Amino acid sequence: MHDAHHPLGRWLSDQRRAFRAGTMSGKRVDELEELGMIWDTADAAFAENLAAARTYYAEAGTLAAPRHATALDKPVGQWLTNLRRPGGLGKDPERAQRRAEQLAAIDPDWNPGHSGWTVDWQRHYTGLRVLLKDGGTLDEILPGVTYRGDDIGRWLARQDRDWARLNSEQQRRLGEVGVKPAVRPQKASTRANAKAGAAKGSDAFQRGIQALTQYIQREEKTVVGRQHVEELPDGTSVRLGIFLTNQKSRRDRLSEQQLATLAELGLAWAS
Template identity: 80%
Template sequence: MVAKWVKFQILDTERQDWARGYDTARRYQEREGHLDVPYEHTEGAYPLGRWLSDQRRSYRAGTVSSTRADELEELGMIWDTADTAFAENLAAARAYYADAGTLAAPRHATALDKPVGQWLTNLRRPGGLGKDPERAARRAEQLVAIDPDWNPGALGWTVDWQRHYTGLKVLLAGGAGLQEIVPGVTHRGDDIGRWLTRQERDWARLNPEQQHRLGEAGVKPAARPSRGPTVRPAGTGAARGSEAFQRGVAALAQYIQREGKTVVGRQHVEELPDGTSVRLGVFLSNQKNRRDRLSEQQLAALAELGYDWAQ
């Protein structure tokens, strides 16, 4: 009798829980016209997004009855488990953005117990949004809705630059003046003062949009001492080295986009659209051997392409 009573209580509670979740999902579908519910969404105090995620997980495990599966499908339930995992991580991304004001998260960042920093890093890599073009486009739209600048590489700069820029805006919005943001002034662990000094010093290396954004914040290039006219042979020195590095990075990005991998043969030569040939294997080996002499921006550019040794 005790066993029957326990069984009845467990089964009855489970039936009530399912009925409550289904009824909440039905009302949501009647109101919104779909069941594309964010993982963190609640209806009143009921965690509808989590309940639907649990149903998908049970469906994948084969523990959802055909009757219940049919009832949910009639409401427009989508069982795709890949989208379920994406939705859960997207919820973590929203939580991170609400706290940090950016999706330029460092790799070690977490939110809602999810490794959101590594997840975002993976998404930014070639093919990271999935092989299905429609799904990839849909996912990109969801990320843009959270942070239009979620993928700084597409804008021409690194995640590290975007995160520091966001930190600068936060400090300025908090009442700090540019003259007060000196090396040692930090935001969320990043030295914004040191970064700002470097932007002012290396202004000419920034692209027009970076200059525009910094200019709107009141940042100007550092004044340089006047010097007598000097003549330097074209294509030599630091300028040549910088151009060669940029060509190498462009060739790497092109290679990774096409091949879907970061391993490059030592003798491989990559042809850029302008006809320039880059000995890609040699370039990559040289950068790895001299990584202690690369600038922070150069290391960040390589890290964004997936080379962990550049972190």
């Protein structure tokens, strides 16, 4: 038993320090682990929240939780929101990679910003899939039809209307469940030109978001010099500073989803 001159908390800190320094014998390590010693308190807290995330996923089918969501009495929604922020997984690269893999093992789409869309979009898309799996049809999912409090019908109508603003992967996923863009009567040439222009714009926005996400994760800031050029893994160069200036100047013409994507990355002007 510890005495007043050597409090237990300080003693535990000493043991953890010795373990990290590699000065503790293997026998001592085994003895302490048998007593339930947790070497890294940060990892212990992460493990507890990860268990809550598994529970939430089992109930909701997604980790795209709203900020107020809870599970196992843990604020899992806010926890996940914090993790998605630049540097949210921790500054140690190996630990951050390990945590990302643990989250992806629960839900590969736990951080949809990497794919170019918002947590809100991912949550509604999951709700659509659940409703269809439960026997619903697209014709029946009208505004007012909800899943876990989200109006899936209204969201679905918006996807039909704003189809050209979605990126190719969003379009592919929606197409898998039978969603198609709304058909509008137009002259053939006008329709073709508009579709080509929208697709080009959507791809450019997606590349810009990918470059911005990469920049923020590396630099841990959202301030970008106007002349800064970001190189993507595929060799594409994105004039990131000019991209952001252009998005800000045409804010009123961005879709709700595009603004939400920028806001989630920490750009206050997009909120």
